[in-house]
Amino acid sequence: MSGEAAPSPTRPRPTVWVNFAASEDGRIAYAGGLRARLSSPEDLRRVQQMRANCDAVLVGVGTVLRDDPSLRVHWDVLGEPPGPSPARIVVDSRGRTPAGARVLDGTARTLVATAEGCSRTFPAGVEVIVAGRDRVDLGALFERLPGLGVRRLMVEGGSEILTSVFRARLFDRCTVYHAPVIIGGRTAPSVAAGAETVGDAQAVHLALVGVERLGEGYLATYVPR
Numbered sequence: 001m002s003g004e005a006a007p008s009p010t011r012p013r014p015t016v017w018v019n020f021a022a023s024e025d026g027r028i029a030y031a032g033g034l035r036a037r038l039s040s041p042e043d044l045r046r047v048q049q050m051r052a053n054c055d056a057v058l059v060g061v062g063t064v065l066r067d068d069p070s071l072r073v074h075w076d077v078l079g080e081p082p083g084p085s086p087a088r089i090v091v092d093s094r095g096r097t098p099a100g101a102r103v104l105d106g107t108a109r110t111l112v113a114t115a116e117g118c119s120r121t122f123p124a125g126v127e128v129i130v131a132g133r134d135r136v137d138l139g140a141l142f143e144r145l146p147g148l149g150v151r152r153l154m155v156e157g158g159s160e161i162l163t164s165v166f167r168a169r170l171f172d173r174c175t176v177y178h179a180p181v182i183i184g185g186r187t188a189p190s191v192a193a194g195a196e197t198v199g200d201a202q203a204v205h206l207a208l209v210g211v212e213r214l215g216e217g218y219l220a221t222y223v224p225r
């Protein structure tokens, strides 16, 4: 990840960079979770560069079920010949990733994080990491990653994963592409959901460290406070 200090060898987890695109009302998809292509061409290119510069890209199984992303680097968007691909990590406690999902297509290293008791088998070559009893414990998972060669991790979503990562303060930097659109409605997922925030003590406070126009929208960079 360009511009970021190298992870310390003593750090118990990778350097974690959260990245997503949101509407101006904080939604990351359309009603019911239907995929919204919120990034401008300039932002799409930035995201591909981020993927290319990290060791792994992580999403929750909800995003796999909804969007079926490849999580590959689209070198054509970068205008570069294909280089090494980051690993793909799916957080999937119960093994709900469909057999035909693009993340299981064998074209890049793939890790699936499951919880204890998950009996699902995955195609040969897929690395299964058991981290957590009933649900994947992201803190425990992240601590395993440096030993698996992942020192720079990009977290792309979706809403539930972002919520867990924010609430547990498991990130070092967060970049948000703000698209100039209002989505609205009751079922379009917002950036973070989960347990109610009843006061300032539960809110996740961020410090804004950069703002930059990117095509029609803008990119805001935050660090945890």
Ligand SMILES: NC(=O)c1ccc[n+]([C@@H]2O[C@H](COP(=O)([O-])OP(=O)(O)OC[C@H]3O[C@@H](n4cnc5c(N)ncnc54)[C@H](OP(=O)(O)O)[C@@H]3O)[C@@H](O)[C@H]2O)c1
Residues within 6 Å of the ligand: 019, 020, 021, 022, 027, 028, 029, 030, 032, 033, 034, 035, 036, 038, 059, 060, 061, 062, 063, 064, 066, 067, 091, 092, 093, 094, 095, 096, 135, 136, 137, 138, 156, 157, 158, 159, 160, 161, 162, 164, 189
């Ligand atoms: N705009 C953007 O940048 C962007 C990027 C990515 C996704 N999205 C959108 O996000 C939506 C999907 O979000 P989502 O919330 O439904 O799914 P998600 O966050 O991708 O995945 C959530 C699932 O992850 C599993 N999980 C396991 N351990 C977890 C933990 N500790 N914390 C949180 N989740 C855990 C849970 O399933 P199990 O209990 O079965 O393990 C959970 O249902 C889609 O609409 C997609 O289009 C938008």
